[in-house]
Amino acid sequence: MYQKEEESKKSKEIEEKMKKEVESENKEIKLLVLGTGESGKSTFLKQLMILYKGGFGKQDKALYTTTIRSNLISHTKILIDAINELGIEAKSKSKKIMREFYEMEYYSAEDLTENVQSQITALWQDPGFKEAYDRRSEFQLPDTANFYLNNCERISDPNFEPTQEDILLCRIPTTGVNVIQFTVDDRPWQVVDVGGQRSERRKWIHQFDDVSIVLYVVATSEYNQKLYEDQTVNRMHESLILFDQTANGDFFKEKNCVVLFNKIDLLKQKIKTVDLKVCFPEYTGGKNYEQSCEFIKQKFLEVGRNTKRTIFTHFTCATDTENMRGVFDAVTTTVLEAELKKDGYI
Secondary structure (H helix, E strand, C coil), X not given: CHHHHHHHHHHHHHHHHHXXXXXXXXXXXXXXXXXXXXXXXXXXXXXXXXXXXXXXXXXXXXXXHHHHHHHHHHHHHHHHHHHHHHCCCCCHXXXXXXXXXXXXXXXXXXXXXXXXXXXXXXXHCCHHHXXXXXXXXXXXXXXXXXXXXXXXXXXXXXXXXXXXXXXXXXXXXXXXXXXXXXXXXCEEEEEEEECCCHHXXXXXXXXXXXXXXXXXXXXXXXXXXXXXXXXXXXXHHHHHHHHHHHHCCCCCCCCCEEEEEECHHHHHHHCCCCCHHXXXXXXXXXXXXXXXXXXXXXXXXXXXXXXXXCEEEEECCCCCHXXXXXXXXHHHHHHHHHHHHHCCCC
C-alpha cells in the first residue's frame, strides 16, 4: 500500500514537471530593446522584420518613400544651417539656392521636385557643403545624410521604390512603444522597442514586466557627439549613465543582458582621425580601432558589475542583415541557457 502511494506521488511529480516544461517551451520570450536615441534600436527591429516577418510590403515601402524623401530635404536644410552658423564660405550659386530653400520653405516629400533635386545635387557638390559635413560632430546631422545625398537623383525619381538598404537607413525617431511578434523554432517572441530620447524614457517602466532578456544598444561612433536634447552632454557618456541606471536598477539587476556595440563601420572610419581620448581622457590606445573597441567594452562591463547575472557583448553593424542574424541567434541561445539554468539542468 505504502509503495503504491509513493509510486503515485512520484508519478504526479513527473507529470507536474512535464507540464511545467511544456508550459515553459510555449511561453513567449519577451526581449526589451533599450538604448539612447540614434543608437540603432529601430534598425535592429527592422532587421527582425526582414528575417522573421517577410520584410516590407507595398504599404510599408510607400510610407518609407515619403520618409526618405523628407529625410533628404531635412538633411539639406541642416547642412545649410550649419554653413551659416559655422561661417563656412559657399559658392555664390549655392548661396542663391540656399536662399531659395528658405523662401520656398521646403519641408515635405512632395516638395522634392525635379528642380529641387537638381538644387540639392548642386549644393552637395559645393566644397563648402563637404566641409560642413566633415564638421558634423559640431551640430546634429543623422548618420544617413551622406548616403541619401549621394543617392539624391535616384530617390527623387517619380518611380522610386526604396531598397532594403534605403529602409534600414531611414531615420524615424521612435516615439512611444513599438512591438513586433514572431515565431522562431515554434517559440513565440515579443520584441519591444521604446523611444531612446530623454522625454520618452518615462514610458519604459510599463514594459518591464515579464522581460526574458534586455538588449542594450550602444552607438560606438558617437563618442565625439552631443545629445539632441542637451548640447553640453556627450552621447557616449549619456549611454553609460543610462546603462548604469537600467542594468543596475531594481527591475534588471539580476537579469541577463546583451550589449550590442553598434555602428562599428562608422567607428572604423572616425577613429582614424578622432582619438577616443576626446570622450575618455584616460584612454591611451591612440587612433586604433581594436584598442578603442576593447576600451569601450570594458567601460560598459565595469558599469554592469552585478555578479548575479551575465552580460554578453557583440560588436556589430545593425544595417548588416547577416550580422544581425548571428546576433539574434546568440540572443536566443542566451535566453535558452538561462532557462535551463533556472530549471536546474545546467
